[in-house]
Amino acid sequence: MIRKQGLAYSGGMADEMFKALADPTRRKILDELTERSGQTLFEICARLVNKHGISMSRQAISQHLAVLEDAGLVESRREGRQKFHTMNPAPLRHITERWIEPTEQESSP
């Protein structure tokens, strides 16, 4: 199963993931979502400004979230009238499988 996911994750999706991880603000967003799963945009912005001194517009943070969602690292769901964001660490397995615990030959780019 894991092997299949690894294969499915090669190519473009991996590029998206590394691109998403290349930005320090996006890594902070992942840190905060790891601390508490299921946050509104408002809470994410409040955490970034109060805990990390990152004072960006909500629109800018929203765009960072979109990049993380495209990479599969963040998922959002509607609950009632709110949109809540959670971190999905599954794509990070790609890194483990590729370099830390390679199982067989992979044809990753």
Next chain:
Amino acid sequence: MRININSVFVDSQVKALDFYTNVLGFVKKHDVPLGEPGDENRWLTVVSPENPEGAELLLEPAGHPAVGPYREALVSDGIPATQFAVDDVRAEYERLQGLGVRFTQGPLEMGPVTTAVLDDTCGNLIQIIQEG
């Protein structure tokens, strides 16, 4: 100049008065009929019993067509309409949850402040904050 009114748009003034008094614990200050006889809209304000002469919160009817999309967008992103000060956010969180209040953000310590965000059941999110 002083700030004497802060307002929130509410779906129903009757329901709002119940929530803001019986659940949150404010007290009614003004209740004045508005418009034609039969018009249900009132000039309805509440104040904190800790500061009855302080700023009033106006529970304003949400009838204007612009209110719906405006509030929907804010609520979707979890953005509160206004903020109330409390002595102990965690204690209020426990108390209000016990009364069936839904929180979109549980208590969050951020340096000198702790906040939480609740649903007022009348179409708004409200942030409670404890300083120091």
